[in-house]
Amino acid sequence: MKTWVIKVGGAVLNQDDAATELFKEMAKIATCHPSNQFILVHGGGALVDRWLSDAGFATAKHQGLRISPKEQMPYIIGALSGCANKQLMAQAIVANLQPFGCSLYEAGITVTQKLKALAQVGQCQVGKAGVLPELLAMGRLPVVSSIGIGPDGQLYNVNADEAAEAIASALGAELVxxxxxxxxxxxxxxxxxxxxxxxxxxxxxxxxxxxxxxxxxxxxxxxxxxxxxxxxxxxxxxxxxxxxxxxxxxxxxxxxx
Structure with missing residues (x-):
């Protein structure tokens, strides 16, 4: 089997049925090319921006990375691991796939703080493959949010591109x-x-x-x-x-x- 890690940004949720069409393409590939399997890794920057704005927080970035103070983390976690993850799962179900939502911890990725100046922004440490191989063997589609947990129990906001890279590296997978x-x-x-x-x-x-x-x-x-x-x-x-x-x-x- 060939594994493909597909990273999508949260902008896919801003366009009606865009994620559904992508999932339908995955389902089509699974039928025509059954030796291929997929893992979806997602962000959700636009959704996070909206939630933080509604809560009265200002958003700041450094070199393309969102500065993530601890007081903002409940909103960032809720937007990414909660709302965005479940919205994507729902559209995968419409496409007749069997999604399984999880975060980086379940995917076997350990996360540590990237820079103190970025607060709760994490960087990935490639570890074991977590539950992903078992989920794939069951015919499930892992839908992984870019929220990580450190060995100290701290929660971190991880750039979704970096999260996808870490998962692809852990599995030796193709990356798109x-x-x-x-x-x-x-x-x-x-x-x-x-x-x-x-x-x-x-x-x-x-x-x-x-x-x-x-x-x-x-x-x-x-x-x-x-x-x-x-x-x-x-x-x-x-x-x-x-x-x-x-x-x-x-x-x-x-x-x-």
Whole structure:
């Protein structure tokens, strides 16, 4: 069996039926290519922003990462592991899949504090595979939120791209980042088919790649180096891209070591 870790941003929940269409594509692949299985890892930044704003909190970011003070964590956890996770599960059920919602702890990923300046933002320590292999063997679709728990019992908000990388590394899985753009774009807003370390550094230094996309391409490169193969950045707005990738065709931007 080939395992695919698919990371989606919370923006997929902002468009009616977008997640359902992606899940339907997964169900189609499971029928046509039964040797492939999926794990979904998700964020939910827009939802977190809304919940924090409604609660009267200001949102601040540093290099694309949300600063997460302890007093904001109940809202961040509720938005990600609660609302976003269950909304995605519901749409997976509509697509006739059998989702199983969990967080990074159940997925076997240990989390520690990233930087004190970021408060409860965590970084992943690749450990065991947790319950994911058993869930896959049962025909379930793990839907993993990017909330982690440390050995000290502290809860952490983890960048979902980094969470997906850690899970793919633990399982030796293929990795696809499905975002709201079809590919990484150059200075002329044209899709880039291939990127490596040199190209990524140049685009960051010239200000073409900034913010969340900077985190994404750096994470993609680190994952490609760890997995020793290319990973993809593609779009959930074109769910058929997932079938292209499973079938060995190109879609989006391939990041290579």
């Amino acid at each position: 980042f499905m975002t709201d753009v079809e590919a990484v774009l150059d200075k002329n807003k044209q899709p880039i088919r291939h990127l490596n370390a040199e190209g990524i550094n140049m685009l960051i230094e010239t200000g073409v790649i900034v913010g969340g996309m900077e985190v994404k391409v750096k994470t993609s490169l680190r994952a490609a180096q760890c997995l020793r193969r290319g990973v993809y950045i593609s779009s959930w707005q074109k769910p058929e891209n997932l079938s292209f990738l499973v079938g060995g065709k190109h879609a989006g931007t391939q990041v290579t070591p």
